[in-house]
Amino acid sequence: MSSKVTLDPAAPVPAEIAAQVEAIKKRPYRKVITGDADEGYGVEIPDLPGCVGGGDTVEEALAMLDDAMTGWLESMLLAGEPIPEPSTTHEYSGKVLIRMPKSLHRRLMERAQDEGVSANQLAVAILAKAL
Numbered sequence: 001m002s003s004k005v006t007l008d009p010a011a012p013v014p015a016e017i018a019a020q021v022e023a024i025k026k027r028p029y030r031k032v033i034t035g036d037a038d039e040g041y042g043v044e045i046p047d048l049p050g051c052v053g054g055g056d057t058v059e060e061a062l063a064m065l066d067d068a069m070t071g072w073l074e075s076m077l078l079a080g081e082p083i084p085e086p087s088t089t090h091e092y093s094g095k096v097l098i099r100m101p102k103s104l105h106r107r108l109m110e111r112a113q114d115e116g117v118s119a120n121q122l123a124v125a126i127l128a129k130a131l
Helices: 015-025 058-078 102-115 119-130
Strands: 032-036 040-044 052-055
Touching (some): 032 058, 052 058
16 A cells, blocks of 8 residues: 655655656666657657657657656655556567568569578568668
C-alpha cells in the first residue's frame, strides 16, 4: 500500500525527491518518437504510462518529454508510488534466417551479382532502406 501525500502544487519539490528524479532520468528508458514535420512529433516512454511530450521538431518533442518525465517522476515519488524499471533490452546476434520462394531467391542472387555484392549485403541494404 502506498502512502499518498497531498502537497501544495506551488511548493518546491523536496531536495531528496529532486535528486531521485535526476538519478531515475539517467536510466535507459526507451523513447518512441512518432509523427512528421507537417503534423509535429510526439514522443513517449512506454515504461512510464502517460509520460509523453510533443513538439514541432524532434528536438522540441524530446525537450518537452524531459519536462514531462520530471513532472511524472516527481508526482509518482511524492505519492509514494513505485517507479517502473526500464524494460530489459534484448541482445541481438545480427543473424536472421529467412525462407523465401525460389524465384525470389534467384532474383536476389542475380541482382547481387549484377551489383557486385553478396546477397547478404544486398538484403541488408534493401531492409535498411525499407525500415
